[in-house]
Amino acid sequence: MNISEYQNYHETKSHTAADFPYNTYICSIPADFPSVPLHWHSELELIVIKKGRGIVSVDLQKQEVASGDIALIRPGRLHSIERDGGHTMEYENIILKPELLISGENDLCAVRFINPLMEGAIPSETFLTPALSFYREAAEYIRQIDLLCGTQPEGYQLAVKGLLFQFFFLLITNRREKEKETSSAAQTRSLEKMKTILKYVEEHYADHVTIDDMAEITCYSKSHFMKFFKSHMGTGFIDYLNDYRLTMAERMLMSSDAPVLEVAQASGFDNLSYFNRMFKRKYGQAPGVRRKRPFSA
Numbered sequence: 001m002n003i004s005e006y007q008n009y010h011e012t013k014s015h016t017a018a019d020f021p022y023n024t025y026i027c028s029i030p031a032d033f034p035s036v037p038l039h040w041h042s043e044l045e046l047i048v049i050k051k052g053r054g055i056v057s058v059d060l061q062k063q064e065v066a067s068g069d070i071a072l073i074r075p076g077r078l079h080s081i082e083r084d085g086g087h088t089m090e091y092e093n094i095i096l097k098p099e100l101l102i103s104g105e106n107d108l109c110a111v112r113f114i115n116p117l118m119e120g121a122i123p124s125e126t127f128l129t130p131a132l133s134f135y136r137e138a139a140e141y142i143r144q145i146d147l148l149c150g151t152q153p154e155g156y157q158l159a160v161k162g163l164l165f166q167f168f169f170l171l172i173t174n175r176r177e178k179e180k181e182t183s184s185a186a187q188t189r190s191l192e193k194m195k196t197i198l199k200y201v202e203e204h205y206a207d208h209v210t211i212d213d214m215a216e217i218t219c220y221s222k223s224h225f226m227k228f229f230k231s232h233m234g235t236g237f238i239d240y241l242n243d244y245r246l247t248m249a250e251r252m253l254m255s256s257d258a259p260v261l262e263v264a265q266a267s268g269f270d271n272l273s274y275f276n277r278m279f280k281r282k283y284g285q286a287p288g289v290r291r292k293r294p295f296s297a
Contacts (some may be wrong), residue, residue: 072126
């Protein structure tokens, strides 16, 4: 199970056709999952907050979000979603491939606007809130797209693409002139290193992963890797790895009837008693109890 499967597991059907790469999922924290771990992918993602409050992190910068806010996650950007204290949050998760808006390599709109916007060469707001002058119009485009995807009238794909073009036109015409993506070359390199690390964890969390392995893939010494990871993530690598494993174990536990031992092993824990102890520490319940009563206080 990868992070995308984890985040979208509960959705029983896609709102769009397989050959039209625009999908919408309704998610709830903590009802569906306690949090979405830090990850990245090649698609564009829009996180539209419907109810409650939470925290969205983009490239390791955390932002409190509330009902009505829209987070724009460009392809390749590290991001995570979590609770804000004891608050719950319901949000719409929109995933689309940039190719949906590109007709070919020499497409003028793609070359001059879409690709630069996706890559960050054209700066844009990451968080669209009611405080922005163009927020109401942007939110209305998303609302209209949702209605079209929900009813799917003949030719709705044409209207969806048209509204998406208008949405991105709005972002471009209201771009922050003062910003030229101020991250330095060093910051960019650090983010790329973090993406390498997190992707490795996502793909190998079920395996035996060591500090030596991580030092090798980052071309750091063991001590430098541990210092680098903690300075960017605020926690040690082993603690992060175990927490990620527990997150995936909880999803496996809730989405299957596999024995607890099998879940523990599939999520990277060889010792069942250690897994049970760590799971209870994180979720306040033993794995078997969590499966029967997932939402107890």
